[in-house]
Amino acid sequence: MDHRTPAATVGVVGGGQLGRMMGEAAGPLGVELVVSDPTPDCPAAPVVRDQVVGDFEDYEAIRTLAERADVLTFEIELADPDAMERVGEETDTPIHPDPGTLRTIQDKLVQNRTLEKGGLPVPAFRRVDTEADLRKAGEELGWPVMLKAREGGYDGRGNRPVEGPEAAAEALEEVGGAALAEEFVDFERELAVMGAVGDGETRAYPVTETIHEEEILRESVTPARTNEAVRSRAREIAFDVLEILEGRGVYGIELFETADGEILVNEIAPRPHNSGHWTIEGAGCSQFEQHVRAVLGWPLGDASLRSPAVTANLLGDVTDPRVAELAGTESILGTAEASLHWYGKREARPLRKMGHVTLTEADADRDTLLSRARKLVGSVSFK
Amino acid sequence: MDHRTPAATVGVVGGGQLGRMMGEAAGPLGVELVVSDPTPDCPAAPVVRDQVVGDFEDYEAIRTLAERADVLTFEIELADPDAMERVGEETDTPIHPDPGTLRTIQDKLVQNRTLEKGGLPVPAFRRVDTEADLRKAGEELGWPVMLKAREGGYDGRGNRPVEGPEAAAEALEEVGGAALAEEFVDFERELAVMGAVGDGETRAYPVTETIHEEEILRESVTPARTNEAVRSRAREIAFDVLEILEGRGVYGIELFETADGEILVNEIAPRPHNSGHWTIEGAGCSQFEQHVRAVLGWPLGDASLRSPAVTANLLGDVTDPRVAELAGTESILGTAEASLHWYGKREARPLRKMGHVTLTEADADRDTLLSRARKLVGSVSFK
Incomplete structure (x- = not known):
C-alpha cells in the first residue's frame, strides 16, 4: 500500500x-x-x-x-x-458497506429476518400491517409488545410500546403503517459492540453499555458494567453479526442483556454509531478512523481499550428551536479527563444531538466517571 | 465561556x-x-x-x-x-503570541540576549558581522564555535560549526552576513519542553528527548531518557522561559543537556513544534489543541503524559524533488501502537518533512519503542 x-x-x-x-x-x-x-x-x-x-x-x-x-x-x-x-x-x-446490507437494515422486518436466518438471537417478532395483525401479535407474543415502524425510525422515533389490544389502533396509526411487533424485552441493560469488517479481517471493540432516556442515547460506559461472561458472549454475537453483513466498514451492533444474562440483537447500524464515540479517546483507533481504513481496504486499526471511557451526549435542552449557544463550557474544557466534541450545528432543537463529552481515566471507577460526566453535562445549557 | x-x-x-x-x-x-x-x-x-x-x-x-x-x-x-x-x-x-515575541525570536542574537537578560542559561555567544568578529569570538569562546545566521535559519539551515580561524571567511559567507557565534556545546543529549501560556495560567509538557541528524529532527522520545533531576531542571527552565514571553500560545523550548547535567536554552519556537508531535497520542491534550485553546484564552488542556511516546519523522529520502508517493505504508497502518500522520504535501524533496509516525504503549520500554519506530520508518520509502 x-x-x-x-x-x-x-x-x-x-x-x-x-x-x-x-x-x-x-x-x-x-x-x-x-x-x-x-x-x-x-x-x-x-x-x-x-x-x-x-x-x-x-x-x-x-x-x-x-x-x-x-x-x-x-x-x-x-x-x-x-x-x-x-x-x-x-x-x-x-x-462499502454494500448497498444491499443497507437495504436489509433499512427495513427492520427484513433486518430481523436476516438476523434470525443467520442464527442470531433476536426478540420474537411478527409482521404487522393491520390492526388485526397487531392484536394477533400481542396474543402470540404476550402484551405489551414493542411496535416498530419498518422504515425510517431513528433515535427511538417510530418505536412505541403497546400495552394491550385496546391501544392497537392508535399505536398503529402513530407508527404509520408497515410495522413489526416485537416481544417486549425487559432488559437488564442495553449493550453495544462496534465491529469492523476490513479486507479479510474483522475486529470488535470492547463492549459498551448504553443508557437511553426517551429512547435517545444519553450516555455510554465502556467496558460495560456487567460480568465477563456477558461481555464475552456479546462480542461473540457481534462477530457472528459481522459474518452475515456484506461489505467493509464499521457497524454498530445494539444488544439487549436480559435479566438472565442472555443476549439479544436489537438493531444494527451500518456505520459508526453514537455508542462508539468513546473510541476516539478510549481505544487505540477510533471508530471513525477504523471506518475510513475499512472502506479503503487498508489494514484495520487497534480496537483494544486504552482506558475506561464514559461518553455523555450534549442534547438540545430547549423546548423550541433556537440558535445554538451552549453556555458554561469552561467546566468541560477545564476538566483534564474530559474531551469536548462539538458538532457545529447552527440550531439547537429539543433533544437534538449537538455534541458530546468523553471522560477517560486510566483505572477509573466507571460509576464515578459516569457521575462526573453527568455533572459536566448538567453544568451547561442551551437555554 | x-x-x-x-x-x-x-x-x-x-x-x-x-x-x-x-x-x-x-x-x-x-x-x-x-x-x-x-x-x-x-x-x-x-x-x-x-x-x-x-x-x-x-x-x-x-x-x-x-x-x-x-x-x-x-x-x-x-x-x-x-x-x-x-x-x-x-x-x-x-x-497571539505577541508579534513582539516573534520579532525577538526571529533574530537569534536578540533571542539570546533576551534569554540572558531574563536570567536564563544560554551558551556563551558573540555578535558576528565581520570575519574579524568571528575570529575574535573564536578566540574568546574557544574553537570550534557554532556560527548561526541571525535570521531565517530553520531545520539547521543557517547553522554551521567553525573549526578554527582559517575557516572563518568561508563559513561567514555561507551563513550570509549578520550572524552570531556560540560556544560549541558538546551536549549529552538534546531536550525539548513544550510549554503553553493561557489566560493567567501556564503549563509544561513532560520533557522530550530530541534526536537530530544533519541538524534535522529525526525522532523524539518522551519522557526523555535522562535522570529525574535533569528532567525537573528542564521543566523549571521552561517555566522561566514562558515567564519572559509575551502573548498566549504554545511554545517549543529546545534545550541542551550538557555532559555534567547542566541545562542550556538552545532555541525557542513561538508555536507548536516538531518535538511536540508526540502529544497528539501521548498527552491528555495535544500541543495543537492546546495552542488553539491558548490563543482563544480558553482553559488550557491536560499536559500530562498518557503513555510513553516515540515520534519518528517521515523525511523525503530522495535526491531530487518528485511527486510524493510513499510505498509500503501497510507496515505502519498494521502496527497497533503506531499512528500515522501524513501532511498531504504534493512533492517529496530531499529531507523534507512529509509526515510522522508516533508509537505509544503503556509502560513501554522507550529504547524498544525507538527501535521499532526506526524500523517502521525504514520500511517505507519515497524512492
Whole structure:
C-alpha cells in the first residue's frame, strides 16, 4: 500500500456529526473526504475537502461523489441504496458497506429476518400491517409488545410500546403503517459492540453499555458494567453479526442483556454509531478512523481499550428551536479527563444531538466517571 | 465561556503541517480555522474552513484573516510581525503570541540576549558581522564555535560549526552576513519542553528527548531518557522561559543537556513544534489543541503524559524533488501502537518533512519503542 497526496478520497453520503468526525479522523491519514448533504454548510463541511449539496437519494450528487472518490460510503441510513448501486455500476467506484446490507437494515422486518436466518438471537417478532395483525401479535407474543415502524425510525422515533389490544389502533396509526411487533424485552441493560469488517479481517471493540432516556442515547460506559461472561458472549454475537453483513466498514451492533444474562440483537447500524464515540479517546483507533481504513481496504486499526471511557451526549435542552449557544463550557474544557466534541450545528432543537463529552481515566471507577460526566453535562445549557 | 456555531474562528498565518494539525485539533472543539499560505492548496487546506492564498508577509492576506477571525496566530516564524501588528491595530483582532515575541525570536542574537537578560542559561555567544568578529569570538569562546545566521535559519539551515580561524571567511559567507557565534556545546543529549501560556495560567509538557541528524529532527522520545533531576531542571527552565514571553500560545523550548547535567536554552519556537508531535497520542491534550485553546484564552488542556511516546519523522529520502508517493505504508497502518500522520504535501524533496509516525504503549520500554519506530520508518520509502 502506498501513500500519495491525497492518499485517497472517500465520498460520504451524509455530512452530519458522523461525517464530521470521519473527516477529523481522515486528516492524519492523508485521506480526503467529499460529503453530500442537503443542508448547505453541514456539520462536516468545515473539516472536509468539499461538500456537494444534495439529498441523500440525489443520484446526481451521489454520482459526483463517486467520480471524485476512490470509494463511496455513507454515514446515514437515509442514503439511497438504489441510487448508490446505480452509481456504483456506472462509475466502477466500490461502495462499502454494500448497498444491499443497507437495504436489509433499512427495513427492520427484513433486518430481523436476516438476523434470525443467520442464527442470531433476536426478540420474537411478527409482521404487522393491520390492526388485526397487531392484536394477533400481542396474543402470540404476550402484551405489551414493542411496535416498530419498518422504515425510517431513528433515535427511538417510530418505536412505541403497546400495552394491550385496546391501544392497537392508535399505536398503529402513530407508527404509520408497515410495522413489526416485537416481544417486549425487559432488559437488564442495553449493550453495544462496534465491529469492523476490513479486507479479510474483522475486529470488535470492547463492549459498551448504553443508557437511553426517551429512547435517545444519553450516555455510554465502556467496558460495560456487567460480568465477563456477558461481555464475552456479546462480542461473540457481534462477530457472528459481522459474518452475515456484506461489505467493509464499521457497524454498530445494539444488544439487549436480559435479566438472565442472555443476549439479544436489537438493531444494527451500518456505520459508526453514537455508542462508539468513546473510541476516539478510549481505544487505540477510533471508530471513525477504523471506518475510513475499512472502506479503503487498508489494514484495520487497534480496537483494544486504552482506558475506561464514559461518553455523555450534549442534547438540545430547549423546548423550541433556537440558535445554538451552549453556555458554561469552561467546566468541560477545564476538566483534564474530559474531551469536548462539538458538532457545529447552527440550531439547537429539543433533544437534538449537538455534541458530546468523553471522560477517560486510566483505572477509573466507571460509576464515578459516569457521575462526573453527568455533572459536566448538567453544568451547561442551551437555554 | 459559551459554545456557539462556530465556537470561534482562528486565523493562522501559515498553512503547512503545523496548520494542518491545528485544524485537525480544532474540529472537535467546534473551532474553525482560516489559514494564509503562498502555496495554493497548502497542507492545511483540505481540513480547514478556508485558505487565503498570500505570502507570510502579505498585509492584505493577513488583514483578511483578521477580519474573519476572533484571534490571529501564526504557525511559521516567517510570519511578518510588522504586518500582523498593523492589522491588529486596524482591526482590533487580538494576536497571539505577541508579534513582539516573534520579532525577538526571529533574530537569534536578540533571542539570546533576551534569554540572558531574563536570567536564563544560554551558551556563551558573540555578535558576528565581520570575519574579524568571528575570529575574535573564536578566540574568546574557544574553537570550534557554532556560527548561526541571525535570521531565517530553520531545520539547521543557517547553522554551521567553525573549526578554527582559517575557516572563518568561508563559513561567514555561507551563513550570509549578520550572524552570531556560540560556544560549541558538546551536549549529552538534546531536550525539548513544550510549554503553553493561557489566560493567567501556564503549563509544561513532560520533557522530550530530541534526536537530530544533519541538524534535522529525526525522532523524539518522551519522557526523555535522562535522570529525574535533569528532567525537573528542564521543566523549571521552561517555566522561566514562558515567564519572559509575551502573548498566549504554545511554545517549543529546545534545550541542551550538557555532559555534567547542566541545562542550556538552545532555541525557542513561538508555536507548536516538531518535538511536540508526540502529544497528539501521548498527552491528555495535544500541543495543537492546546495552542488553539491558548490563543482563544480558553482553559488550557491536560499536559500530562498518557503513555510513553516515540515520534519518528517521515523525511523525503530522495535526491531530487518528485511527486510524493510513499510505498509500503501497510507496515505502519498494521502496527497497533503506531499512528500515522501524513501532511498531504504534493512533492517529496530531499529531507523534507512529509509526515510522522508516533508509537505509544503503556509502560513501554522507550529504547524498544525507538527501535521499532526506526524500523517502521525504514520500511517505507519515497524512492
